Amino acid sequence: MTDRSEIPWPTVKRLSxxxxxxxxRIEAGATTVSSRQLGEANDIAGTQVRKDLGHFGQIGKSGIGYQATNLVMTLRRILGLNRSWRAVVVGVGNIGRAILGYPQFSQRGFHVIAAFDQNQAVVGEKIGGVEVHGMEALIDFIENEDIHLGLLAVPSEVxxxxxxxLVEAGIKGILxxxxxxxxVPVGVVSVDLSRSLEMLAFQVSSGLTGEPPLGD
Amino acid sequence: MTDRSEIPWPTVKRLSxxxxxxxxRIEAGATTVSSRQLGEANDIAGTQVRKDLGHFGQIGKSGIGYQATNLVMTLRRILGLNRSWRAVVVGVGNIGRAILGYPQFSQRGFHVIAAFDQNQAVVGEKIGGVEVHGMEALIDFIENEDIHLGLLAVPSEVxxxxxxxLVEAGIKGILxxxxxxxxVPVGVVSVDLSRSLEMLAFQVSSGLTGEPPLGD
DNA sequence: TTTTGTGAAACGCTTCACAGCG
DNA sequence: CGCTGTGAAGCGTTTCACAAAA
Structure with missing residues (x-):
C-alpha cells in the first residue's frame, strides 16, 4: 500500500x-474479475482501472485478473470502510429526515447514532429509530459517544x-x-442539490446526452 | 455567446x-463584481474565473470588473435558468419525500408538478402540496403536462x-x-449519497482536510 | 492603478503501446 | 493467448505572464 495522500482524487472517485x-460480481458467483469487467458498467477503460489499482501495489495476476475477495478487502481498506463509522445528523428538516430514514447507510458501516435540531418542536421525536436531541446536547454527545462524522443538513446561513x-467537539469529517x-480543518464532502439541478439544466439546454465525465 | 457544447465541463461546474x-453581492448592494471576488468564496483563482467567463465573449470591463446584473443574466441564460422547468418526482421513498418538501427548488425555476410511485399505499397522498399518482399514470402525465425533468428516486434495481x-414519455433530463x-439518450446528473460518504471516509482515513478539488 | 482577456507554459490525468507473466 | 503493469505520449485544464483598457 502506498501513501494514501498520493492517490489522485479522480482515482478515489472511481474506487467506490x-x-x-x-x-x-462476487454475488453473481465470480471468484476473479478483470480490469475491463470492473470498468465497463461505468464506461471506464481497462487501462484506467489498472492504473488506478496500481497505486496499491501489484495485486492482480496476469492472464487471470484480480482475486475478487482480495480486491474487495483492499478497496474497503483503502476507502476506510473496514471499520465502523459513528455519525450524527444535524438539522432535522427535509433532508435530515431523509437521511435518518435511509437504511442503506448502515450496510456500509455508517451508523447514525443520533440527530440534533434547534427547533424544540422536533426534539424528542424519533425518526427511523433515531432520537432527536436539542443542539445544546451536541458537544457532549459527540465527545462521549465517540462520534466521527457529522451529516450537516442545516440551512446555509448557519x-x-x-x-x-462540530469540529470543536472533535468530529473528523462532515458531509x-x-x-x-x-x-474547517477536517474532511468535507458536499452534496449540493441545487447545483446538480443547474448542471442538469445546462446539459438539457445544450442538447447533451448521457452523463458528464465519470458519473459526477 | 459561443456554442455551449464547447464549454468544458469543469467550467460548467463552476458557473453555478x-x-x-x-x-x-447584488443583494449586498454591489453593482459590479471582479473575477477575484467571484472566485474567492470558493477558492477559485481570478484567472480561472476570467478564463471561464471568457467563453461567453468579452463581458467585463478592464479596471472595473463585471456588471453584476448583466453577469447574472448571462450566467442564467447559459445555464438554462432563464426559463421554467417542470419536473416530476418518481419514487416516493425517503429521498423522494425530501425533494417534495424542499421549497428551494422553485426559487430557481424548478417546479415539481407531481409525484409517482408504484406503492398503492402512498398514491393519493399529498406531500409538500404535491399529489402522488400511480405509475400507470406516468406516461400520459408527462406528455400532457409538458414535463421536462424527472427526479428519479427509485431503488437501483428498477x-x-x-x-x-421516462425517456419514452418524452422527458429531457434526469436527476x-x-x-x-x-x-439513456437524455441528459443525466447523478447524486450518489453512498459514494459521497465513501469518499468522505477515505478523506478522514487519510487525514486530509478541507474539500476535495472544486467542491465536488 | 486596478482589472480584464489571452497566448504560452506548466501540470496532471488519461490513453497508448508493449513487455512480461500465467 | 489473455490479462496485468507501466513507461511514454497525448490531451485538456489550470496557471503564469503580460499587453491593453478604464
Missing part, C-alpha cells in the same frame, strides 16, 4: 465504483457556524448538504 | 458558484427501467439518485 462492481461547533463551502 | 456569488419509461449509471 470498482468496489461495487466487484461485490456485484452551516459554517454549526460546522465549527455537507448546504450550498456553500465550509472552512 | 459564480452565479450564486454574483447574486449575493432505475434503468424507469428511466427508459438520478440511484447508485448506478443510466444508459
Amino acid at each position: 465504483l470498482y468496489l461495487r462492481e466487484a461485490e456485484r 452551516s459554517q457556524q454549526v460546522a465549527e461547533l 455537507n448538504f448546504a450550498p456553500n463551502r465550509l472552512l | 458558484l459564480y452565479l450564486r456569488e454574483a447574486e449575493r 432505475s434503468q427501467q424507469v428511466a427508459e419509461l 438520478n439518485f440511484a447508485p448506478n449509471r443510466l444508459l
Whole structure:
C-alpha cells in the first residue's frame, strides 16, 4: 500500500465504483474479475482501472485478473470502510429526515447514532429509530459517544457556524448538504442539490446526452 | 455567446458558484463584481474565473470588473435558468419525500408538478402540496403536462427501467439518485449519497482536510 | 492603478503501446 | 493467448505572464 495522500482524487472517485462492481460480481458467483469487467458498467477503460489499482501495489495476476475477495478487502481498506463509522445528523428538516430514514447507510458501516435540531418542536421525536436531541446536547454527545462524522443538513446561513461547533467537539469529517463551502480543518464532502439541478439544466439546454465525465 | 457544447465541463461546474456569488453581492448592494471576488468564496483563482467567463465573449470591463446584473443574466441564460422547468418526482421513498418538501427548488425555476410511485399505499397522498399518482399514470402525465425533468428516486434495481419509461414519455433530463449509471439518450446528473460518504471516509482515513478539488 | 482577456507554459490525468507473466 | 503493469505520449485544464483598457 502506498501513501494514501498520493492517490489522485479522480482515482478515489472511481474506487467506490470498482468496489461495487466487484461485490456485484462476487454475488453473481465470480471468484476473479478483470480490469475491463470492473470498468465497463461505468464506461471506464481497462487501462484506467489498472492504473488506478496500481497505486496499491501489484495485486492482480496476469492472464487471470484480480482475486475478487482480495480486491474487495483492499478497496474497503483503502476507502476506510473496514471499520465502523459513528455519525450524527444535524438539522432535522427535509433532508435530515431523509437521511435518518435511509437504511442503506448502515450496510456500509455508517451508523447514525443520533440527530440534533434547534427547533424544540422536533426534539424528542424519533425518526427511523433515531432520537432527536436539542443542539445544546451536541458537544457532549459527540465527545462521549465517540462520534466521527457529522451529516450537516442545516440551512446555509448557519452551516459554517454549526460546522465549527462540530469540529470543536472533535468530529473528523462532515458531509455537507448546504450550498456553500465550509472552512474547517477536517474532511468535507458536499452534496449540493441545487447545483446538480443547474448542471442538469445546462446539459438539457445544450442538447447533451448521457452523463458528464465519470458519473459526477 | 459561443456554442455551449464547447464549454468544458469543469467550467460548467463552476458557473453555478459564480452565479450564486454574483447574486449575493447584488443583494449586498454591489453593482459590479471582479473575477477575484467571484472566485474567492470558493477558492477559485481570478484567472480561472476570467478564463471561464471568457467563453461567453468579452463581458467585463478592464479596471472595473463585471456588471453584476448583466453577469447574472448571462450566467442564467447559459445555464438554462432563464426559463421554467417542470419536473416530476418518481419514487416516493425517503429521498423522494425530501425533494417534495424542499421549497428551494422553485426559487430557481424548478417546479415539481407531481409525484409517482408504484406503492398503492402512498398514491393519493399529498406531500409538500404535491399529489402522488400511480405509475400507470406516468406516461400520459408527462406528455400532457409538458414535463421536462424527472427526479428519479427509485431503488437501483428498477432505475434503468424507469428511466427508459421516462425517456419514452418524452422527458429531457434526469436527476438520478440511484447508485448506478443510466444508459439513456437524455441528459443525466447523478447524486450518489453512498459514494459521497465513501469518499468522505477515505478523506478522514487519510487525514486530509478541507474539500476535495472544486467542491465536488 | 486596478482589472480584464489571452497566448504560452506548466501540470496532471488519461490513453497508448508493449513487455512480461500465467 | 489473455490479462496485468507501466513507461511514454497525448490531451485538456489550470496557471503564469503580460499587453491593453478604464
